[in-house]
Amino acid sequence: MNSAGYLVNNMARLLVEVLRKRIAPLGIVPGQFPALLALWEKDGLTQKELLALLDIEQATLANTLTRMERDELITRKEHPADARARTIHLTDQGRSIRDSAYQTAMQINEEVLADLSEQEAHAFLDYMRRVIGKIKDIESP
Amino acid sequence: MNSAGYLVNNMARLLVEVLRKRIAPLGIVPGQFPALLALWEKDGLTQKELLALLDIEQATLANTLTRMERDELITRKEHPADARARTIHLTDQGRSIRDSAYQTAMQINEEVLADLSEQEAHAFLDYMRRVIGKIKDIESP
């Protein structure tokens, strides 16, 4: 129970549950976070454009967007030029939680790294990026 | 998209998909791995005993065990002394994949850490353990 894989998985699960608890009052769930971050930056994207900004599969995003629509965080409008596509727009609700959500996320990041020195935290992020890079080219020639 | 939380989550998802692909030929899936590891160590545990060895919730384990039974990796027998409990036993199939599974997991761990030096890899695991420890006491006084 000390392998890298086990630790990574365990850490991710614990983290997502912390995030879930902290953002629950805002009426959002962890899976909606990446899409919200992107939409706070730029509203009115199509699903395809949004997808290009996120590291998830198209089907996962489609389902997440459906839940976000149900939760009244976004609306989807028909694309003016392409009837297959729809543009995605934040509701007032979706827009209004931006600052609190950002703050919550930053706060959690700070807290969980608090036992590492600045250098250690920096190294930790660097290692993760390198490991992610490595995993990505393991299963792609 | 460079926060610790995002990186951890991304890394975990990538890793689990690598594991999934590599162990598919053995007829198992990533969620079954921790339970298998424990049962390879000691067969015939009750669900409660197994649960104590794993970092998942009871309901998650119950569902995982049901899938493992369906996949003919384990069988469940009535407990000799307590009719509420059942003991969990590996099938021949479940037992036979042990070495290949171990090897696959170790191989992946090695590969994904291959771009880190020995010291870096060691530090990386250490940081993860510390972060995990920190997260655990964030939401418990």
Place this chain on the structure above:
DNA sequence: TAGCATTGCATAGCTCACTATGTAATAGTA
């Protein structure tokens, strides 16, 4: 321009995590 290929998105079905709750069986106690 008719037909085929591609594209954008949705849906189905799976895993695997969670919380909440139900159901027996066992244990403890008035």
Place this chain on the structure above:
DNA sequence: TACTATTACATAGTGAGCTATGCAATGCTA
């Protein structure tokens, strides 16, 4: 001993990821 509490496990329902597949609209080309 008859209740009540606790325990062991199962089930229901949700989120969030995945692959595979479907469907309609668009684009390309013979």
